[in-house]
Amino acid sequence: MATEPETPVAASAAEPAVPSLVDRYFTRWYKADVKGKPCEDHCILQHSNRICVITLAGSHPVLQSGKVIKSISYQISTNCSRLQNKVSGKFKRGAQFLTELAPLCKIYCSDGEEYTISSCVRGRLMEVNENILHKPSLLQQKPSTEGYIAVVLPKFEESKSITEGLLTQKQYEEVVVKRINATTATS
């Protein structure tokens, strides 16, 4: 029940699909069942320059049809708001440092459900997406581009190692397939 991928499809079947912006510059990495919560899958877009964009994977509950987002908040604790993150200079001083489990934001849905989105990678927080604050539906319409959650800059030395705990596209698809089979098996 993943949302439509944003890979462009040609108008006529004869034309090949044009690789999207994400296809061209990013590698997709996944973390499934983040913090043990079933299906709360995240997708990390890693640019060739090591910058990571944190997004929701298509299988995330928030992106399922029928889900309505009431509000999104970057206030993750009494003392910490991701909106207060200030970064200066070429070396991005002053940024909030994130570990894999660091919370980025909280999503409140109309059905009472609350979801916490985690960083999944270690690094400096560059920015959080303020556009989804004003228009939460953006997150559901364009989760891989305009509906991104945050941008993280890993340490230069760690740029390769951060993906060690993550799943490749193929591995993620296998996980999803397994889930579906498990569900059909039990039903």
Add this chain to the structure above:
Amino acid sequence: MFPLTVENKHVAQLLLSTGTCPRCIFRFCGVDFHAPYKLPYKELLNELQKFLETEKDELISEVPNPPPKKIRLQELEDGIDGMDNLSQNGEGKISIIEDGSIASKNSNLNVCNVCLGILQDFCEKEFIKKVCQKVEASGFEFTNLVLSISFPPQLSVREHAAWLLVKQEMGKQSLSLERNDTVQLKEAYKWITHPLFSEELGVPIDGKSLFEVSVVFAHPETVEDCHFLRAICPDCFKPAKNKQSVFTRMAVMKALNKIKEEDFRKQFPCPPNSPKAVCSVVEIECAHGAVFVAGRYNKYSRNLPQTPWIIDGERKLDSSVEELISDHLLTVFKAESFNFSSSGREDVDVRTLGNGRPFAIELVNPHRVHFTSQEIKELQQKINNSSNKIQVRDLQLVTREAIGHMKEGEEEKTKTYSALIWTNKAIQRKDIEFLDDIKDLKIDQKTPLRVLHRRPLAVRTRIIHSMEAHYVDEHHFRLYLKTQAGTYIKEFVHGDFGRTKPNICSLMDVTADILELDVESVDVDWPPALDD
């Protein structure tokens, strides 16, 4: 005509007997016209001897010290090797050759105690010829030159000592001596050597010349002459990171200006003692100031970086714009290295069309600098024939100041582009017509993700002055844009995750991406167009 007069006799006698060469004697006697200095050393010595050969009465009756020449020679022939009354500080130091005869022999071995040989052999034709040979061998092309001579700092100390000595001697005659009454060593050296260099090399000496010949002298034997100054004026000699020795000429001069006469005399002999050897030439170097070549380049490849693309020592893409242009210039100008700069730049996959982008190349230490405009045209042709990835035009020599015009272009002038845009939704001609009517659209661009790793995070406001859309098919159109300098075009098209607002996606309510980008023009009117 011999430049010294009766007034100078005592000083001249004193200096000669304590080991000072004729030209230095002239300097301390205030001889401030060039001609005497240019005479050959032997001749000067002879003339000086003749001048000093006065009636015994004249000298003896006035000054007891020093003894007349005849007596001195006699004593020498008798082989006396120490004469206290000749030097002021009580030490018997004389610079006299072993075999006893001063005057008649060319005193090559008699090293001047003030100039350490600089105004002896080192300003005469033979030495100049040697230097000029090196200059000619270096392979530089030049029509004038500037001479840069570096003397060892201890010369200032010796000069100071001699000056104090002369001042004292003149005081006895109730005459005063100011600093300006004596001729500086460097001045005299220039008077003698500049015409010799000019003649030998066939070019004038010009202070503004870009071609520099530098000669560095050192005198290791007397290096410690300066050291006593540090104890007396320690703050003049603070160690600086780049300098090998704290005893630089500037520091030594500063200390000499500060030190009191009594303190100086306690530490340093007046007159200075005679060294055993002359100065040595540490280096003779030639260098030419940088020359600048400017032009405009077109880039026709979508696979060529502007500068070499090397990661971890590995070249990722073959060649670069700067190398394709500069390598030829390096060869023809016979330069050591180059610095390439341009009025902005484009990505690897972007072409530069139209009149091209202005660039300037600084050629460092060029050995060849004179080119006719025909030769430059041929050089341009050569570059253009050697590659179809780039082409250059308006290639010309420019001054360093002109570079400012180019950098001005980078920030202030407008650029025009053409972009091939893909849309996910099918479009009709009418869907893109509105773009033609948008004028001076203000956009806010956050630092694009693709450069965020090396640029500060910021929001830049830029203006899209005008656009023109040309329909291609249901999913493609070509967009011509005229924008402010510093606008990220690719991000304006695809929106960069919504971080550039507004963008083509938001304006058209589609998902759009950029397939191709070309720079159509860089609106800088420099360098001047040449009629090729």
